[in-house]
Amino acid sequence: xxxxxxxxxxxxxxxxxxxxxxxxxxxxxxxxxxxxxxxxxxxxxxxxxxxxxxxxxxxxxxxxxxxxxxxxxxxxxxxxxxxxxxxxxxxxxxxxxxxxxxxxxxxxxxxxxxxx
Amino acid sequence: xxxxxxxxxxxxxxxxxxxxxxxxxxxxxxxxxxxxxxxxxxxxxxxxxxxxxxxxxxxxxxxxxxxxxxxxxxxxxxxxxxxxxxxxxxxxxxxxxxxxxxxxxxxxxxxx
Numbered sequence: 001x002x003x004x005x006x007x008x009x010x011x012x013x014x015x016x017x018x019x020x021x022x023x024x025x026x027x028x029x030x031x032x033x034x035x036x037x038x039x040x041x042x043x044x045x046x047x048x049x050x051x052x053x054x055x056x057x058x059x060x061x062x063x064x065x066x067x068x069x070x071x072x073x074x075x076x077x078x079x080x081x082x083x084x085x086x087x088x089x090x091x092x093x094x095x096x097x098x099x100x101x102x103x104x105x106x107x108x109x110x111x112x113x114x115x116x
Numbered sequence: 117x118x119x120x121x122x123x124x125x126x127x128x129x130x131x132x133x134x135x136x137x138x139x140x141x142x143x144x145x146x147x148x149x150x151x152x153x154x155x156x157x158x159x160x161x162x163x164x165x166x167x168x169x170x171x172x173x174x175x176x177x178x179x180x181x182x183x184x185x186x187x188x189x190x191x192x193x194x195x196x197x198x199x200x201x202x203x204x205x206x207x208x209x210x211x212x213x214x215x216x217x218x219x220x221x222x223x224x225x226x227x228x
Contacts, residue, residue, distance in 0.1 A: 042218030097214045107158030
């Protein structure tokens with residue numbers, strides 16, 4: 001069974017650029033959630049994708065967008081990068097978007113994005 | 117807005133000591149989860165508590181969910197250097213959507 005994998009593991013971008021982060025969900029999982037974790041903080045929910053559609057969004061501006069593909073892998077795109085976007089971006093996959101009482105979410109190792 | 121506050125934020129103790137980490141909110145959560153995260157890794161789920169007053173044990177770790185389902189605690193007995201890491205509590209946002217609200221985390225360092 002393959003776990004959640006994210007790529008790249010580290011990335012340095014310049015302010016104003018655009019970035020795409022990728023996530024392969026665990027085998028059998030059809031739901032992917034993205035989180036942003038600033039240094040020394042807990043993860044913050046960005047959005048969730050279920051069956052290729054956005055299924056809920058946190059308090060992030062529209063320049064944060066995403067996609068989910070038929071194989072349930074997902075991308076997180078961030079446009080017009082700002083210095084404050086520097087963070088660890090985590091992807092979590094689960095069987096379905098239902099209650100966490102019944103569904104365990106598995107996290108990838110994250111992508112460390114640095115904006116300079 | 118549902119918020120979770122963890123305390124303390126940092127904890128440095130000697131091997132063999134006991135400790136407790138708290139996770140508090142003014143909101144009711146349908147469930148709370150505890151995660152452990154090591155540097156360069158994603159969070160790993162330790163336990164999910166669902167019922168008010170519930171107590172779960174995982175070896176030397178004891179987790180408790182408050183009666184009103186607004187708070188939780190993690191107690192570690194006889195801490196070991198391998199327990200070092202970032203401990204995060206997370207609650208499921210209202211509506212049973214599977215979306216998690218995290219506390220800011222407690223960084224634990226256990227010195228040999």
